[in-house]
Amino acid sequence: MSDLVIEARGLDKRFGRVKALDGLDLGVTAGEVHGFLGPNGAGKSTTIRILLGLARASGGSVTLFGRDPWTDAVELHRRVAYVPGDVSIWPNLSGGEAVDLIGRLRGGTADARAYAERKRRLVDAFQFDPTKKGRAYSKGNRQKVALVAAFATPADLYILDEPTSGLDPVMEAVFDAEIRRVAAEGATVLLSSHILSEVEQLCDRVSIIRAGKTVETGTLASLRHLTRSEVSFAAGPTDAQLASMPSVHDLETTGGRVRFTADNEQLAGLLPALAHLGVQGLVIAPPSLEELVLRHYGDAAK
Amino acid sequence: MTALLRQRARRDRVQLAVWVLCTGLLAFVTANAVGTTYGDTEERVGIMRLAVANPSILLLRGLPQGTSLPAFVFFQIFTYLALLAALMSTFLAVRHSRAEEESGRAELISATPAGRIRPTVATIVHGVLANLVLGVAVTLGLVTGGMPVDGSLVAGLATTAVGVAFLAVGLLAAQFAHTSRGANSISVALVLLAFLLRGVGDARGTPSADGLRITSAWPSWLSPIGWAQHVGAFTANDPTPLLLCAGLALLCGGAVFALQSRRDSGASLLPGVAGRADARPWLRGPFSLAWRLQWPTIVAWCVGGALFGLVAGALSGVVVQAAEENPDLASTLQTLVPGKGTVTQVLISAMFGLVGFVAAACAAQGVIRARQEEAGGTAELLLATPLGRVRWLACYLLLGLVAIGLVLLSAALASTGAVFASGDDEAHIGESFAAAAAQIPAALCYLGVLALVFVLVPSITAALGWTLLGAGVFLGTFGGLIDLPRWARDLSPFTHTPVVLSAEADLSGAAWLVVVAVAAASVALVVMRRRQLH
Numbered sequence: 022m023s024d025l026v027i028e029a030r031g032l033d034k035r036f037g038r039v040k041a042l043d044g045l046d047l048g049v050t051a052g053e054v055h056g057f058l059g060p061n062g063a064g065k066s067t068t069i070r071i072l073l074g075l076a077r078a079s080g081g082s083v084t085l086f087g088r089d090p091w092t093d094a095v096e097l098h099r100r101v102a103y104v105p106g107d108v109s110i111w112p113n114l115s116g117g118e119a120v121d122l123i124g125r126l127r128g129g130t131a132d133a134r135a136y137a138e139r140k141r142r143l144v145d146a147f148q149f150d151p152t153k154k155g156r157a158y159s160k161g162n163r164q165k166v167a168l169v170a171a172f173a174t175p176a177d178l179y180i181l182d183e184p185t186s187g188l189d190p191v192m193e194a195v196f197d198a199e200i201r202r203v204a205a206e207g208a209t210v211l212l213s214s215h216i217l218s219e220v221e222q223l224c225d226r227v228s229i230i231r232a233g234k235t236v237e238t239g240t241l242a243s244l245r246h247l248t249r250s251e252v253s254f255a256a257g258p259t260d261a262q263l264a265s266m267p268s269v270h271d272l273e274t275t276g277g278r279v280r281f282t283a284d285n286e287q288l289a290g291l292l293p294a295l296a297h298l299g300v301q302g303l304v305i306a307p308p309s310l311e312e313l314v315l316r317h318y319g320d321a322a323k
Numbered sequence: 324m325t326a327l328l329r330q331r332a333r334r335d336r337v338q339l340a341v342w343v344l345c346t347g348l349l350a351f352v353t354a355n356a357v358g359t360t361y362g363d364t365e366e367r368v369g370i371m372r373l374a375v376a377n378p379s380i381l382l383l384r385g386l387p388q389g390t391s392l393p394a395f396v397f398f399q400i401f402t403y404l405a406l407l408a409a410l411m412s413t414f415l416a417v418r419h420s421r422a423e424e425e426s427g428r429a430e431l432i433s434a435t436p437a438g439r440i441r442p443t444v445a446t447i448v449h450g451v452l453a454n455l456v457l458g459v460a461v462t463l464g465l466v467t468g469g470m471p472v473d474g475s476l477v478a479g480l481a482t483t484a485v486g487v488a489f490l491a492v493g494l495l496a497a498q499f500a501h502t503s504r505g506a507n508s509i510s511v512a513l514v515l516l517a518f519l520l521r522g523v524g525d526a527r528g529t530p531s532a533d534g535l536r537i538t539s540a541w542p543s544w545l546s547p548i549g550w551a552q553h554v555g556a557f558t559a560n561d562p563t564p565l566l567l568c569a570g571l572a573l574l575c576g577g578a579v580f581a582l583q584s585r586r587d588s589g590a591s592l593l594p595g596v597a598g599r600a601d602a603r604p605w606l607r608g609p610f611s612l613a614w615r616l617q618w619p620t621i622v623a624w625c626v627g628g629a630l631f632g633l634v635a636g637a638l639s640g641v642v643v644q645a646a647e648e649n650p651d652l653a654s655t656l657q658t659l660v661p662g663k664g665t666v667t668q669v670l671i672s673a674m675f676g677l678v679g680f681v682a683a684a685c686a687a688q689g690v691i692r693a694r695q696e697e698a699g700g701t702a703e704l705l706l707a708t709p710l711g712r713v714r715w716l717a718c719y720l721l722l723g724l725v726a727i728g729l730v731l732l733s734a735a736l737a738s739t740g741a742v743f744a745s746g747d748d749e750a751h752i753g754e755s756f757a758a759a760a761a762q763i764p765a766a767l768c769y770l771g772v773l774a775l776v777f778v779l780v781p782s783i784t785a786a787l788g789w790t791l792l793g794a795g796v797f798l799g800t801f802g803g804l805i806d807l808p809r810w811a812r813d814l815s816p817f818t819h820t821p822v823v824l825s826a827e828a829d830l831s832g833a834a835w836l837v838v839v840a841v842a843a844a845s846v847a848l849v850v851m852r853r854r855q856l857h
Contacts, residue, residue, distance in 0.1 A: 073707050075856040095711045103707040109700035111616060115598025118606060119704075125607040126708035152597040156502070167704070 024051045026086060026178055026209045027072060033080035034067050034233070041067045043233035044081065049211055054204050056220035056227035057213040064233040065213040066106050069182050072211075073103060085178070099128060102171040106182035106213070108163040110155040116162070117144075117151030120170045129174020136173060143169045146195045161187035172199050179203060179210045186216070197223060249282040250307055252291070254300035266294065278302075327437060327445035331419060339453050342411040346404055346482075347460030353400040354468025358392060367395050372534045374398075378526035383634070386525050386552050387537050393470045393557035401478060401556070405548045406518055408457055408486035412450055413510035416493030419446040422503035424589050433588050443494065443583060447576065450490040458483030474557030481551040484568035488547040489514060491575035498582045501595035521549030547571060609710060609718040617692055621726045624685035625733040628678050632734030635674030636741025636755065639667045671738070671758050672822050678734040679762030679820055680796050682727045686770040687788045689723035690777050694784040703856060716774065716851045720844055723770045727763060735759035761823045764836035765816040769795075771840035774847040781857050 027049035034042035042064045049055040059065050070076040072085060074094030083090060085097050110119045120140060121130070130136040144151055149165040158166065164187045171179060179200075185193050200210060200223050214220050220227060221241065229237040229244075237244060249270065256279050263269050263279070268287035273280055279300075283291055288305065295303065361367050367390040374380040375387055385398045420443065423429040433439050462479030466472055493510040500506035524543025531537070543549035553564040582592065605611050693716065696702040706712060738755035769792065777784045798807065799817030812818045819832030 070703075070856070075703060075706060077855050094706075095709045098707060098709040101707070103704075105700065105703055105707075107700065108704075110704070111612075111701055113616065114602075115600070117600040118598065118602040121602035122606055122612060123704060123708060125602075126609075126705065126710055128709065151600040154596075154598050157595070 025049065025084075026051050027055075027084075027211060029068070029072075029081065029083040031081035032068065032071065032078050032083055034064070034071065034076065035079045041233055042071075042078075042081075045230060045233055046235045046238070047228055048238070049209060051209055052204070052207055053225040054200060054210040054212060054223050056224035057211055057230070058215065058217065058220060058227055059213075059230040060215055063230050065230065066182055067233075068230075069103075069106075069180055069211075069213060072180060073098070073101070100177040102127070102174065102176035102179045104164070104167040104171050104179075104181045104184045106186070108160075108167040110158065110163055110166050112154065112156035114155050115152050116149065116155065116158060116166045116169075119155065119166050120151065120173060123170040124174045127174050127176075129176075140169065140173045143172055143199075146198075147192060159187070161189070161192070164188060165192070168196065168199075172203070175206075175208075176203075177208055179208060179212075181210065182213050183215070184212070185214075249284050250288060250305055251280060251282050252288075252295075253278045253280040253304050253306075254295070255279075255302040257298075257300070262298065263294075266291070324441060324445060327432070327442055328449055331445060331449040335415065335418075335449075335453070339411070339415070339456075342407065343453075343457050343460045346407045346411075346457055347464040349407070350400060350404060350461045350464030350478075351468045354396050354465050354470050357396045357399060358469050361395060362392070364390060367392070368535065371395070371398075375530050375534050375537060380638075381526045381528075381537070382522035386528070386539055386543075387535060388555050388558045389535055391557065393474050396465070396468075396470060397474070397478060397556045397558075401481070401552060402518065402521065402548055404461055404478070404482050405485040405551055406514065408454060408482045409489040409514040409517065409548070410511065411457065412454060412486040412490040413493030413496070413514060414507065415450050415453060416446065416490050417497050417503050417506040417510060419449070420494055421497035421500060421506040421591075425501075425503050427589075430588060439583060439588060440580065443579065446494065447490065451487055454483045454486035454490065457486060471557060474560055477554050477560050477562055478556040480562055481554045481556065481565060484565040485547050485551045488568040488571045488575075489517075491572040491579065494579045495575045495582075498579055498586070499592045501591040501593060505593070517546040517548045520546040521552060524549055525552075609705065609715050610721060612705070613689075613692075613718055613722045616696075617689060617722065617726070620688060620692075621685060621729060624681055624688075624726065624730050628681045628730040628734035629737035631674055631677045631681065632737035632755065632759075633741045635671050635678075635734075636738035637744070638674075639670050639742070668754065671754055672761075674738075675734065675755075675758035675762060676799070676817065676820065678731065678759065679765055679817060680792075680799075681734075682730040682762050682766040683769040683795070683816070684792055685726045685730050686723045686766050687773050687792050689719055689726055690770065690773040691785045691788050693719040694777050694781055697781060697856060706856060712854065712856075713848050713851050716778070717848060720770060720774055720848075724767075727766045727770070731759040731762055731766075757823045761821050761833070764833040764840070765795075765820045767840035768816040768836045768843075771843035771847070775843040775850075778847040778850045778854055 025048050027047060029045060029047040032042050032045040032047070033040070045064060045068060047057070047068065057065055057068070067076065071078050071083060072090050074090040074092075074097070077091050086100065088097060090097055110116070114122070124130045124136060124140070143149075147165045147169060149162065149169060153162070155163075155166075164184065168184060171181070185196050188196060200212070204210060210223075212220060212224060224241070226238070226240050227244065228235055256274050256277050263281065264272055268283050268291060269281045271280075271282045361370065371387055371390050374384065381387070385400075385402045387398055388394045420429075423432070423442075429442065432442050458479035460479075461482045462475045465475035465478055489510070492513055493506070496509040496513070497503075497506040500509055520542045521539070524539040524541065524546070525537060527542070528537040528539040539549065539553075543552070547568050550564045550567040554560070554562050586592070606615055693702075696705075702715070706715060735756045735758075738759075739752045742752060742755065769788075772791070773784065773788050776787055780787075795815040795817050798812055798815035799820075816836055819836050821828050821830050821833045
């Protein structure tokens with residue numbers, strides 16, 4: 022037995038002739054917050070539906086807590102909380118009713134007082150009106166229904182599919198706090214996203230997928246080694262000299278600023294040259310996850 | 324303005340075409356059928372005397388205005404034409420007003436130079452045009468059915484007038500209600516109230532000396548359908564009462580503009596109803612959820628079943644007399660149901676055959692609901708909890724079973740109540756329940772087969788469900804009348820519904836229906852184990 026809560030190897034999923042997943046690998050260890058990154062259509066939601074036993078893999082192997090999510094779905098779901106990417110709720114049920122129903126189905130309401138307390142705290146924190154009917158909720162509020170339902174009952178594994186795509190920044194902060202709380206309690210979290218900043222702040226490790234394949238897995242620190250930093254400064258009559266330096270890549274002048282990228286290990290060597298040029302307004306930014314992903318999606322041809 | 328009108332016409336083109344065609348066809352078929360079935364003046368005199376003497380018939384028909392063939396047609400069908408026009412108009416009004424505001428699309432339009440008022444004007448013009456077309460369809464239907472042109476024109480105009488009045492009523496309801504559901508409920512209730520008021524007015528009216536005409540009582544004059552009925556098409560041919568319809572339309576229209584120019588877009592005079600912050604304790608599993616989501620629909624189907632049951636019970640005594648006077652009527656009834664029995668038994672079987680359609684429709688809708696949950700994404704929320712797919716579907720089937728039982732039970736109870744009230748012989752009481760029970764196999768068959776469709780080819784569940792139901796109803800009802808070959812009629816589950824009230828009831832067909840239902844449902848549940856969510 023490994024301590025992998027989620028283990029997928031060579032996962033395939035075909036819809037007719039379309040390959041949604043093409044040999045995807047994913048390993049999430051117990052107790053970690055794992056970012057699951059990729060653009061829309063990369064196969065994130067398909068993977069999550071397979072992990073939940075809502076869809077069946079066409080090939081490859083997948084286990085959740087060491088068991089098959091397709092055949093053992095009911096037992097596994099006692100330990101899993103899920104927030105879908107596009108939450109639909111019942112139009113004639115109020116949000117509070119939907120939360121209670123899901124909580125009861127998951128068996129998390131046995132201790133009625135503790136459950137009521139958690140629900141009340143979450144409703145307050147997310148500034149959510151539980152008395153509105155489902156048809157009256159906006160996308161963000163439907164998402165809050167699923168989030169409150171997910172966090173109101175304890176779980177060993179939280180599977181969250183783009184959970185903050187409809188939330189405003191204040192609510193994102195509430196969401197971050199909840200993730201930190203369940204992670205501190207020892208739960209495992211799989212957090213899919215194409216908004217990289219939220220993953221950057223929360224996740225221990227990330228997997229980047231593209232067109233149904235895992236293209237990168239690792240801690241953020243280990244992935245940072247893979248990319249270059251961006252250097253920029255106010256434009257002056259100096260571009261020609263920079264262009265001749267071998268460690269300068271992608272040189273361009275836009276919006277009155279000169280920009281180029283450089284490998285991190287070369288940066289120290291570049292600084293004296295920049296100082297010699299007397300540049301103004303120098304900025305050296307670490308690579309954001311946008312760049313990490315862009316590297317894998319933007320350079321498809323290489 | 325033209326753009327708004329064109330958008331409305333385009334959006335409604337199929338829906339309105341169906342309403343107009345069906346209403347025109349109804350006028351044509353009735354005019355035609357009455358001419359064929361009751362061509363004889365003596366027959367019509369007999370039936371009209373019977374009707375005038377029986378308030379329950381007047382409630383469900385119209386205002387007797389003599390026994391000429393066209394007047395008889397107007398008596399038979401006009402209130403229903405008016406009812407269709409009224410419903411078409413209120414749905415149209417709400418669809419283009421409150422529903423648009425609720426969805427937020429109205430905001431998109433109001434932000435353009437169209438503003439807040441012009442869309443409403445466009446809806447009124449659109450609705451009036453639709454009702455004019457409807458009036459023309461009714462006139463054409465009646466004329467091609469062999470009715471005189473002048474009276475047909477008056478009847479068509481009266482239909483239009485009722486529609487326009489309720490167009491304004493619907494728009495006014497949309498000012499009050501917060502949701503389109505609410506606005507539709509208010510306006511449908513008002514339409515039914517109008518139908519009922521005129522029914523009560525006619526039923527409590529004063530018969531003429533020869534027993535062939537009725538002067539309606541005051542409640543009739545509270546109803547737009549009642550006003551329109553008083554044009555007396557084919558007899559008096561006097562469109563003056565339609566001014567009342569026009570007056571109501573102007574009054575409601577004025578109120579609509581007054582209210583709309585004062586309120587915010589999206590706001591309503593009646594506040595939206597808040598839901599519960601916490602679920603009731605019993606809402607804790609897939610079955611209770613299915614019940615919570617479907618009970619209003621099930622209750623509506625039960626009311627439909629109860630209405631048919633009421634008619635079956637109330638009319639059984641009346642029709643026995645009629646059939647004694649009119650052997651043709653008795654033989655027509657005999658063709659509707661196989662087997663033999665007294666006229667009463669045949670009538671109860673026939674009416675409960677209709678109840679059987681309602682029960683089957685209710686069962687089909689339950690399965691279609693499961694598909695809607697799946698397609699809409701709410702099933703995903705449920706099935707991500709410790710709830711198995713098989714149990715989820717089984718709960719829907721169980722609720723379908725319960726719904727069939729409730730519909731049939733309410734029909735049997737209503738029928739029994741009506742028998743008691745009419746002071747008829749009490750032998751009919753047990754017969755109502757037996758006739759209701761006989762409808763179970765066909766309804767079960769729809770439940771099971773549609774469950775199998777849902778599991779195997781989910782995307783066509785709704786379309787195939789209603790098609791199978793419509794085909795079954797058509798073959799079951801008209802198969803005998805239009806002499807279809809035996810095998811074609813046998814395709815309909817309803818053909819195999821046993822006639823338990825006849826002496827030698829044949830239950831083998833029912834047994835086969837149950838076998839098919841159970842087999843289909845079992846296969847569905849087994850396959851569901853291996854089925855993905857689509």
